[in-house]
Amino acid sequence: MIKNGYICLKIAINSRIKQLIMNEKLCLECSKVLKGRADKKFCDEGCRNQYNNNLNSDTSAEMRSIQNILRKNRRILVEVLGENEKLKTSLKKLTDKGFLLDYMTYLYNTKTGSQYRYSFEYGIMLLEENMVLIVKKG
Numbered sequence: 001m002i003k004n005g006y007i008c009l010k011i012a013i014n015s016r017i018k019q020l021i022m023n024e025k026l027c028l029e030c031s032k033v034l035k036g037r038a039d040k041k042f043c044d045e046g047c048r049n050q051y052n053n054n055l056n057s058d059t060s061a062e063m064r065s066i067q068n069i070l071r072k073n074r075r076i077l078v079e080v081l082g083e084n085e086k087l088k089t090s091l092k093k094l095t096d097k098g099f100l101l102d103y104m105t106y107l108y109n110t111k112t113g114s115q116y117r118y119s120f121e122y123g124i125m126l127l128e129e130n131m132v133l134i135v136k137k138g
């Protein structure tokens with residue numbers, strides 16, 4: 001294992017030296033010398049995919065699922081609000097479309113004690129009798 005690691009490191013260093021001397025470009029993933037077009041960054045799709053997977057590895061399945069819920073909530077508010085600046089509607093109309101009340105990007109408390117739950121730039125305020133007010137920021 002250590003020996004293999006050592007060999008890999010040595011190859012990488014040799015490739016880097018070769019690159020500096022010959023002005024060759026290396027694959028961003030595996031550091032092999034790239035042949036072909038000057039703007040090439042990877043040897044093949046496998047290396048490109050591996051590189052991108054590592055870049056996105058801080059995104060867990062849980063994060064993706066929450067991001068999808070937040071996007072869906074926003075989409076529902078966009079759809080129901082339509083061209084209006086504000087709209088009073090029933091909470092049921094939103095939840096029937098799959099709106100999840102507990103998910104939001106932030107909670108905004110006004111000085112008068114009202115509370116807006118935002119899905120990005122779209123917010124709702126819960127009103128009496130299961131009604132809601134939808135607003136758009138800015």
Ligand SMILES: [Zn+2]
Pocket residue numbers: 027028029030031032042043044047
């Ligand atoms: Zn490669």
